[in-house]
Amino acid sequence: MNSQRERPCPRCLLEEVPGAEALAALNRQWIEALPPERRAGEAAYAARLTACRQCEHLAAGSCALCGCYVEYRAAQADRRCPDVPNRW
């Protein structure tokens, strides 16, 4: 048994967390259900997730500061990173 392989990836987005496929699919549905005027633009979304990937508060797809799934939070134009100062 390789316990290293069973640990969740702390710096992964939800889409990449092993065993979280159903949750990742639900997250995609939430994002797709956002009205267009509430969706962050593609460039902003990508930049936000890049910041999350480099952040020590990212924990297997969730933000340890707010508890949100970062992909869903980052997809909402009016949301901000909860860190002080915020990273996006």
Ligand code: SF4
């Ligand atoms: S603190 Fe901000 S940058 Fe870090 S994981 Fe949370 S939302 Fe992403």
